[in-house]
Amino acid sequence: MENLSVILLFLFVLFTLLGSGVWVGLALMGVAWVGMELFTSRPVGDVMLTTIWSTSSSWTLTALPMFIWMGEILYRTRLSEDMFRGLSPWMAPLPGGLVHTNIVGCTVFAAVSGSSAATLTTVGKMSIPELRKRQYPERMVIGTLAGAATLGLMIPPSLTLIVYGVTINESITKLFFAGIVPGLVLAAMFMGYVAIYAKLSGNWAPASEPKLTFAEKVRNSRFLLPVICLILVVIGSMYLGFATATEAAAFGVIGALLLALGQGSLNWTTFTESLMGATRTSAMIALILAGAAFLSLSMGFTGLPRGLAELVAAWELTRFELLMVLLVFYIILGCFLDGISSVVLTMAVVEPMVRQAGIDLIWFGIFIVVVVEMAQITPPIGFNLFVLQGMTDHEMGFIARAAIPMFLIMVLMVFVLIAIPELATWLPNTLRPTTA
Amino acid sequence: MIALRKSLDALYTAAGVLAALSLIAILLLILVQMLARWTGEVFPGAPDYAGYAMAAASFLAFANALNRGSHIRVSIVLNALGPTARRWLDIWCFAIATAVMWYFVYYAQRFVFWSWKFGDVSQGQDKTPLWMPQGLMLLGAVILAIALTDNLLHLILKGENRIHRNLHDQASGE
Amino acid sequence: EKWDMPLAYSATNFHSENAAEFAQCVTSGTNGEIEITTHPSGSLFKGADIKRAVQTGQVPIGERLLSGHQNENPLFGFDSVPFLATSFDDSVALYEAAKPKLEEVLAEQNLTLLYAVPWPPQGLYFKDEVTSVEDMKGVKFRSYNSATARLAELTGMLPVTIEAAEISQAFATGVAESMVSSGATGYDRKVWESLNYFYEVDAWLPRNYVMVNSDAWNGLGDANKTVLTDCAATAEANGLQLSKDYTQFTMDGLAEGGMTVAPASDTLVGELKTIGETMTAEWLEAAGDDGQAIVDAFKN
Ligand code: NA
Ligand code: NA
Numbered sequence: 001m002e003n004l005s006v007i008l009l010f011l012f013v014l015f016t017l018l019g020s021g022v023w024v025g026l027a028l029m030g031v032a033w034v035g036m037e038l039f040t041s042r043p044v045g046d047v048m049l050t051t052i053w054s055t056s057s058s059w060t061l062t063a064l065p066m067f068i069w070m071g072e073i074l075y076r077t078r079l080s081e082d083m084f085r086g087l088s089p090w091m092a093p094l095p096g097g098l099v100h101t102n103i104v105g106c107t108v109f110a111a112v113s114g115s116s117a118a119t120l121t122t123v124g125k126m127s128i129p130e131l132r133k134r135q136y137p138e139r140m141v142i143g144t145l146a147g148a149a150t151l152g153l154m155i156p157p158s159l160t161l162i163v164y165g166v167t168i169n170e171s172i173t174k175l176f177f178a179g180i181v182p183g184l185v186l187a188a189m190f191m192g193y194v195a196i197y198a199k200l201s202g203n204w205a206p207a208s209e210p211k212l213t214f215a216e217k218v219r220n221s222r223f224l225l226p227v228i229c230l231i232l233v234v235i236g237s238m239y240l241g242f243a244t245a246t247e248a249a250a251f252g253v254i255g256a257l258l259l260a261l262g263q264g265s266l267n268w269t270t271f272t273e274s275l276m277g278a279t280r281t282s283a284m285i286a287l288i289l290a291g292a293a294f295l296s297l298s299m300g301f302t303g304l305p306r307g308l309a310e311l312v313a314a315w316e317l318t319r320f321e322l323l324m325v326l327l328v329f330y331i332i333l334g335c336f337l338d339g340i341s342s343v344v345l346t347m348a349v350v351e352p353m354v355r356q357a358g359i360d361l362i363w364f365g366i367f368i369v370v371v372v373e374m375a376q377i378t379p380p381i382g383f384n385l386f387v388l389q390g391m392t393d394h395e396m397g398f399i400a401r402a403a404i405p406m407f408l409i410m411v412l413m414v415f416v417l418i419a420i421p422e423l424a425t426w427l428p429n430t431l432r433p434t435t436a
Numbered sequence: 437m438i439a440l441r442k443s444l445d446a447l448y449t450a451a452g453v454l455a456a457l458s459l460i461a462i463l464l465l466i467l468v469q470m471l472a473r474w475t476g477e478v479f480p481g482a483p484d485y486a487g488y489a490m491a492a493a494s495f496l497a498f499a500n501a502l503n504r505g506s507h508i509r510v511s512i513v514l515n516a517l518g519p520t521a522r523r524w525l526d527i528w529c530f531a532i533a534t535a536v537m538w539y540f541v542y543y544a545q546r547f548v549f550w551s552w553k554f555g556d557v558s559q560g561q562d563k564t565p566l567w568m569p570q571g572l573m574l575l576g577a578v579i580l581a582i583a584l585t586d587n588l589l590h591l592i593l594k595g596e597n598r599i600h601r602n603l604h605d606q607a608s609g610e
Numbered sequence: 611e612k613w614d615m616p617l618a619y620s621a622t623n624f625h626s627e628n629a630a631e632f633a634q635c636v637t638s639g640t641n642g643e644i645e646i647t648t649h650p651s652g653s654l655f656k657g658a659d660i661k662r663a664v665q666t667g668q669v670p671i672g673e674r675l676l677s678g679h680q681n682e683n684p685l686f687g688f689d690s691v692p693f694l695a696t697s698f699d700d701s702v703a704l705y706e707a708a709k710p711k712l713e714e715v716l717a718e719q720n721l722t723l724l725y726a727v728p729w730p731p732q733g734l735y736f737k738d739e740v741t742s743v744e745d746m747k748g749v750k751f752r753s754y755n756s757a758t759a760r761l762a763e764l765t766g767m768l769p770v771t772i773e774a775a776e777i778s779q780a781f782a783t784g785v786a787e788s789m790v791s792s793g794a795t796g797y798d799r800k801v802w803e804s805l806n807y808f809y810e811v812d813a814w815l816p817r818n819y820v821m822v823n824s825d826a827w828n829g830l831g832d833a834n835k836t837v838l839t840d841c842a843a844t845a846e847a848n849g850l851q852l853s854k855d856y857t858q859f860t861m862d863g864l865a866e867g868g869m870t871v872a873p874a875s876d877t878l879v880g881e882l883k884t885i886g887e888t889m890t891a892e893w894l895e896a897a898g899d900d901g902q903a904i905v906d907a908f909k910n
Contacts, residue, residue, distance in 0.1 A: 017532065018510050019510060019512075019513055020513060020514075020525055020528060020529060021509045021510060021511055021513060021514045021525060021526070021529045022509065022529045022532050022533055023502075023507045023508065023509045023529075023533060024507070024508045024509060024510070025507065026532070026533045026536045026537070027532075029536050029540070030532060030536050033536070033539070040612075040614075042614075042667075042668055042669070043666070043667060043668060045539065045542065045543030045546070046543060046546070046547065046666055046667075046668050047663075047668045048540070048543060049540075049543050049544055049546075049547035050547070050655065050659050050662065050663055050668060051655070051659070052540075053491070053547065053570060053573060054655075054656055054658070054659050056490065056491040056494055056495070056573065057487040057488055057490060057491040057569065057573075058487055058490065059483040059484070059486055059487040059490070061487075061490050062462050062466065062486045062487070062489075062490045065459050065462065065490070065493060066462065066463065066466070069459065069463075121604075169651075169652070171778065171779050173779040173783075174778075174779055238783065239783065240783070241783030241784035241785050242470070242474075242785075243470060243785075244772075244779070244780065244785060246466065247466050247469070247470050249466075250462075250463050250466040250467055250470070253463055254463075254467070272456075275456050275459065275460070276452065276456055276500075277604070277605060278459060279452065279455045279456045279459055279493060279497045279500070279501075280452075280497055280500060280501040280504055280506040280602075280605045281501075281506060281605050281606075282459070282493065282494065282497075283455065283493070283494050283495075283497035283498055283500075283501040283506070283507075284501055284506045284507050284508060284605065284606065286490075286493075286494035286495075287494070287498060287501075287507060288508065290494075297654060297655075300614075300649055300653055300654045301614060301654070303647065305653075336510060336512075337510075338508055338606075341508065348653075380512055381510065381512070383606070386603055387603065390603055469771075473750070473768070473770050473785075476748065476768050478759070478763075478768070478769055480756075480759060480769075480771075482771065483771050550666070554662075555682070556662070556682070557681045557682055558681065559658050559678050559679060559681055559682075559755070560681075560755070561753075561755065561756050561759055561771070563681045563756070
């Protein structure tokens with residue numbers, strides 16, 4: 001069992017460094033270094049530089065800062081207020097009322113933003129005060145927001161899918177298209193839950209909304225125009241063949257800048273703040289990716305991923321059993337790690353297993369995203385919990401409990417995905433050239 | 437001492453500004469490449485240049501991101517500790533990180549030196565001598581190593597951690 | 611001694627399968643004294659990094675498409691000069707002609723050449739029917755290096771840069787409408803979903819080279835060196851046959867997918883030949899006397 005000692009050593013060093021609070025990217029480099037020094041006779045430092053340079057200067061990676069920058073610009077516009085005004089007249093008559101604006105708002109905003117937290121902050125900034133004013137149950141307001149904001153990761157554009165695509169060298173455009181239908185299905189499941197809860201709950205008595213005529217509703221919808229335009233620009237440019245996924249991100253930045261300019265919220269301060277914020281955030285992810293690239297190389301030299309994949313293959317798990325093992329594994333990992341770290345950290349081992357089991361890697365990307373979405377709302381480390389804590393002054397425990405139904409719905413979503421894989425694979429596979 | 441403090445902070449800011457300019461460069465490169473394609477022009481090497489700008493944007497921003505608390509770390513144990521124990525654990529973290537980064541810098545300068553010595557050129561249409569963009573990576577790495585050393589010494593000598601967690605930046609990446 | 615061998619292409623690619631067999635041959639031939647482990651799919655080093663990794667001893671052995679490095683030395687591109695060697699037999703003759711010079715250049719870089727296997731011949735993929743260079747004007751053509759960009763320029767096509775991972779999508783969405791590549795690429799990427807014509811122009815047959823770090827090589831005993839050379843010779847012969855077989859297999863696959871697989875029209879062949887002469891002349895200008903020596907040796 002040479003493998004076992006290697007695994008134990010890797011895990012011990014990893015947990016010591018990560019757990020004691022060393023920055024994730026640097027901790028990964030440290031683990032990789034230990035692994036290579038002990039198990040190979042290769043020049044570790046030179047290997048580290050070759051692989052980190054090659055990862056850091058990758059062209060596909062450039063979509064990442066662009067989508068982050070776009071989110072930073074939109075965060076500083078009036079987009080969320082406008083979305084609430086446009087959406088609320090349509091949502092009010094549904095069972096569950098304006099709580100649906102949380103979910104639909106997040107779904108719509110997810111289509112322009114690549115991150116879950118950006119979706120959460122932008123939508124929550126507006127909807128929380130409005131919903132509170134109308135006496136909707138607090139737990140429902142917070143829970144749906146925490147859950148639905150994770151759609152930011154699945155509905156394209158998605159930072160998680162970019163990172164996944166870069167890590168396994170799959171087409172990012174394909175992954176983006178794979179996320180659309182499952183994202184909409186998940187949103188529908190959230191909305192279904194809200195409707196059922198509102199019908200069954202005894203104390204559901206929000207303030208009633210003024211009745212609007214159909215014409216007035218339509219007129220209010222004009223506020224949705226800016227965000228719809230942005231969605232069309234980003235997704236449309238990819239679908240019509242004007243741009244690849246990377247280039248669509250640049251469109252998004254320009255679109256967001258124009259939108260901010262149109263609303264008068266673009267000035268030197270907001271511009272530089274958004275730019276510096278985007279620079280720092282993408283640097284944060286780049287450091288993790290650099291560390292992970294080195295770690296996965298180091299593991300490759302030790303032969304560990306192959307050994308583990310062969311071990312799991314020897315268990316002769318069915319595809320379903322393998323997915324269940326991975327589901328539990330990622331839920332546990334997701335309690336402690338952010339989504340991007342847990343994707344990049346595990347792919348070196350998981351990718352060979354998944355390939356060997358004959359699982360479609362595009363489909364698996366969506367599976368990973370659902371699981372990473374759950375990680376956003378599981379304590380103790382869950383970014384949506386942190387962000388909501390900052391926004392609402394609720395305790396973490398309260399927010400986490402409020403989000404439990406959403407967590408369960410996401411678990412259900414995993415089974416839906418397994419039962420109907422076409423949800424993820426149909427759209428990327430049917431994407432045909434257009435006449436344009 | 438004050439002059440040193442000021443010049444170090446200026447160094448981190450300057451690197452951050454350079455990183456931000458690299459980000460703008462990525463945007464412009466992608467746009468120009470698309471425009472070129474639509475108008476039937478050719479802009480050879482655009483993806484390669486965007487890749488170099490990506491590396492520069494990342495590495496030059498590392499120190500700035502560190503000082504603003506944007507880099508992710510697992511803080512469960514740190515938060516559970518009392519002030520003294522917490523300080524020791526923070527020193528351990530900075531010491532490890534500083535060591536890793538200076539190790540990286542040592543090999544990065546060799547890496548860039550050999551690229552220069554071999555006359556390594558990009559395999560893409562840009563044919564850029566690689567030591568140039570790699571040099572920017574080295575520069576960023578040196579500045580991060582300095583920033584980590586700076587923070588470590590500050591923590592040991594003054595007993596306070598200058599970095600405070602920046603939730604907004606960390607969360608925007610998720 | 612454990613030797614890690616990075617490969618850029620997927621485990622099921624015939625180059626990778628051939629390399630795995632070579633690794634097996636060496637491992638058993640040396641009685642485990644040298645145990646070679648292949649790492650396909652760029653899982654250890656990406657294709658572009660493999661040469662430098664071997665050169666600097668980060669790994670002792672590796673496989674690389676050498677023409678990827680022609681910016682560094684034009685000589686590395688001898689096997690990718692369009693329409694110079696346009697059949698498997700020609701490809702072998704050209705390789706034999708270039709070998710002495712190539713080995714010399716590689717030796718200067720601390721590399722020892724073991725064996726080389728050609729890819730299937732490069733053909734032209736189009737969305738619409740093309741019978742002459744005139745039809746190619748304005749077509750968006752996927753270029754991936756200076757030579758393919760130059761080919762686009764000479765035929766009046768618009769070179770667009772598309773990363774390998776985005777090929778299928780680029781064709782599906784019309785970002786690109788044409789490329790030059792082997793039948794294998796089109797078959798692997800299922801391009802018949804978007805493209806309709808494959809012309810067997812056999813433009814060139816680029817090779818993958820398996821190279822050893824010279825320090826590692828010199829450190830071997832004579833017995834082990836012989837084992838490696840013998841295994842390499844076997845791999846070179848097997849690889850050539852695999853490549854030929856695979857060419858037919860992918861042509862059938864493309865046709866089955868619904869593509870028109872055909873030789874180019876006489877007009878087109880003639881025009882491409884002229885372009886080939888231009889590009890050979892340009893390559894010779896860059897590659898100097900060494901290049902001239904290779905071409906002269908090949909033509910005799
Ligand atoms: Na999104
Ligand atoms: Na979590």
